[in-house]
Structure formats: C-alpha cells, structure tokens
Amino acid sequence: MYRKFVLAAAAVLALAATALIAPAFAQGGPAAQKVRAACTKDIETLCPGVQPGGGRILQCLKEKKDQVSPDCVAALEEARALRGQAAQ
Secondary structure (H helix, E strand, C coil): CHHHHHHHHHHHHHHHHHHHCCHHHCCCCHHHHHHHHHHHHHHHHHCCCCCCCCCHHHHHHHHCCCCCCHHHHHHHHHHHHHHHHHHC
16 A cells, blocks of 8 residues: 555656656656656655645655755756756
C-alpha cells in the first residue's frame, strides 16, 4: 500500500513538473523523468502524508525547500528553465 502511494506521489510530481516545462515533455519527456528520479526520495521523506493531486506535493516541496535535496532542486530548476525557453 505504501509503495502504491509512493508511485502515485511520484506520478503526481511528474505531472506537476510537466506543468512547469514545455508541453513537449508532457508525455514524460527527459525533464519530467529527471524530476521524477531526483525527487522521489524527497517526496517519500518530506511529504509522506500529502494527498496527490492539485499540486499538493509540489507545494509541500516548496514549503520544505530548505530540506529538499540539491538534486531535486536542480531538476525542478532545470524544468522551469526549459519551460521559459519553450515560452519564447
């Protein structure tokens, strides 16, 4: 049951990440995969009781930004930068 929650949380984070990046990544492109790989452990550790959906997991990570791993922060920032490039 916990494993299903973690997988669901990772999927939600991936969806949230795709909202930050170009639509080309919406189907799980490289940036979304990188975010998912870099942030899964942070979600498990920092946001275990957060219900997936509605951007709640991303909000949890923002609220605990001082505790989020450098790899997760870097992946989210990279995704955000790609979104900015796609908007140009």
